[in-house]
Amino acid sequence: MRDQLLGDRYRLLRQLGEGGMGQVWEARDETLDRPVAVKVISLLTGGGSRGGEARARFLREARITARLQHPNIVTIHDLGETGTAENRVPFLVMELVRGEGLDVVLRRGPVDLKDAARWGAQIGDALAEAHAAGVLHRDIKPSNVLVTPSGRVKVVDFGVARAADPYATADRLTQTGFIVGTPPYMAPEQARGYPEPRSDLYALGCVLFELITGRLPFRAPDTVGYLTAHLTQEPPAASAVRAGIPPTWDDLVSTLLSKDPTHRHPDAADLAQALRRLDHVPGPGTPADAPTRPHTPPAVPVPGPGPVLPRPVPAPTFAPYRPAPSDGSPSGGTATASGTLALLCLPGLLYMVGRTIQYFQDPTAPTRLIAMNMVLGIVEAAALATGALLLFRRRPAGRRVIVAAGAPAALHGLSVSVQYQVAGGPPSVAVLAYVIGPLLAVSAVAAVVTAALPATKRWCLRLG
Structure with missing residues (x-):
């Protein structure tokens, strides 16, 4: 050409x-x-x-x-x-x-x-x-x-x-190929x-x-x-x-x-x-x-724009930029909060597992429902502990594990009250339904929310 x-x-x-x-x-x-x-x-x-x-x-x-x-x-x-x-x-x-x-x-x-x-x-x-x-x-x-x-x-x-x-x-960016x-x-x-x-x-x-x-x-x-x-x-x-x-x-x-x-x-x-x-x-x-x-x-x-241009006018002066704290982790507070809240869920989950084992010994108890609660509690506790450990080590996977395990843990805590009232149960486990379950739900939701925050993500990505 x-x-x-x-x-x-x-x-x-x-x-x-x-x-x-x-x-x-x-x-x-x-x-x-x-x-x-x-x-x-x-x-x-x-x-x-x-x-x-x-x-x-x-x-x-x-x-x-x-x-x-x-x-x-x-x-x-x-x-x-x-x-x-x-x-x-x-x-x-x-x-x-x-x-x-x-x-x-x-x-x-x-x-x-x-x-x-x-x-x-x-x-x-x-x-x-x-x-x-x-x-x-x-x-x-x-x-x-x-x-x-x-x-x-x-x-x-x-x-x-x-x-x-x-x-x-006109109505679509691109088609196949x-x-x-x-x-x-x-x-x-x-x-x-x-x-x-x-x-x-x-x-x-x-x-x-x-x-x-x-x-x-x-x-x-x-x-x-x-x-x-x-x-x-x-x-x-x-x-x-x-x-x-x-x-x-x-x-x-x-x-x-x-x-x-x-x-x-x-x-x-x-x-x-x-x-x-x-x-x-x-x-x-x-x-x-x-x-x-x-x-x-x-x-x-x-290729591109044309003749050499005069030296550009200096950029306008902005307010001085305040660098991050000396430890380089200004958003570490949300990550610490998320990990701590995840760990706070463990006593409630383990208490639930222990009490359901006792409840399981009642011959009139709904055994299938109790067994499911036991398995869920053990899995959720293990996952939240793993997520907290990873998060404290600034591993992005820790955030994802806490979000994935925290949501079902919160639902599990709430469902305890409903199950107790629907299926019935001895007074000895009432504290599980009216205190432990709701506290577990609140802690799990808070752990999920703080783990999902962009500040927590940025903290994880600074892999020293």
């Missing part, structure tokens, strides 16, 4: 990159005599009537994306189609950025925490602008984030992944086919984790492995991967990587503000008054 003229205006000069959707070229706008970047969406070439519908939808959605005007978003100048009637292919014309992608930066290893905070805040600004306009990115990853020689971040390909989905329909997004950075709800604005924040959390540690939060051999990890596994704490990362960074990244979108930052603007506060907190080995040096990558053309 070299030297080809697209739309009777854009002369392709050299290929800059190639991906699953197509190729990116450095080109010259012969009408305005300026350099541009052209993305040729070869994924949508041909395809008969279905292909024509997909290209028309791509161009419609690309026009919506082209309305985004922000210093941290690549500007789309033009769009169109080229090729013969049977092999039409759409293309986007964007400004050309002189700089390098974060994927190139990451090949040199982890970045300085201040750079990660500054770049992350600018990505957050770009996402806030797009989300306010009703546009999701759906494919935040290092290769879609460019850093100019002046240190300004530019986010590319807003909405391109969605627009280039040949199976998408096409995953919108990049699996190593994909939010759980996006993997299920239901993205929302906070899905982009999850992807940014993966990028930030990679920037400060030098590796992804999950490692897998293939797409299925990555999607399974995002859906079912808890990520490690960043400080467990790279020594010296402050608890404040652990808190922020683990919040972004929450499986439940409602447990993440409420929006991109809030995240950008949090990252700017982190930018004012000295990292390991960095004096509080040390000046920050601007990032100056080599001036190499890359």
Whole structure:
């Protein structure tokens, strides 16, 4: 395609990159005599009537994306189609950025925490602008984030992944055979086919984790492995991967990587503000008054926004960020409460088991019901003790065990009163029905609630 003229205006000069959707070229706008970047969406070439519908939808959605005007978003100048009637292919014309992608930066290893905070805040600004306009990115990853020689971040390909989905329909994100997004950075709800604005924040959390540690939060051999990890596994704490990362960074990244979108930052603007506060907190080995040096990558053309921009205006000053307590576990109180409440359930459960054994000796007693209560009590006591032990050792599995065992233990405690009144029983076990059972239920419910709190989850994820 070299030297080809697209739309009777854009002369392709050299290929800059190639991906699953197509190729990116450095080109010259012969009408305005300026350099541009052209993305040729070869994924949508041909395809008969279905292909024509997909290209028309791509161009419609690309026009919506082209309305985004922000210093941290690549500007789309033009769009169109080229090729013969049977092999039409759409293309986007964007400004050309002189700089390098974060994927190139990451090949040199982890970045300085201040750079990660500054770049992350600018990505957050770009996402806030797009989300306010009703546009999701759906494919935040290092290769879609460019850093100019002046240190300004530019986010590319807003909405391109969605627009280039040949199976998408108006009322559904995607159909069988096409995953919108990049699996190593994909939010759980996006993997299920239901993205929302906070899905982009999850992807940014993966990028930030990679920037400060030098590796992804999950490692897998293939797409299925990555999607399974995002859906079912808890990520490690960043400080467990790279020594010296402050608890404040652990808190922020683990919040972004929450499986439940409602447990993440409420929006991109809030995240950008949090990252700017982190930018004012000295990292390991960095004096509080040390000046920050601007990032100056080599001036190499890359796909995305255009000319080198002037040095950005410094971020506004926010109130000083108060770091977490010296033990690095500001949310340890909820975890301790949950474990303690789980252990407080044990005397009640064991008392119930002991009394039901005595009750079992009554020849008129409902033996099947008593036997079931005995087995349930023993299992619940063992599970709650195990969950508390794991939780005190900061194992995420402890939270899940307490939630799984605490709920039936609470129901068990409540059911004791009902069973006593319905089936009858000697006065000697009345205290079990009217005191021990209700107390057990209250303790178990409180253990479940505190174990499920996001603060307890964050405490577990900081694996020292």
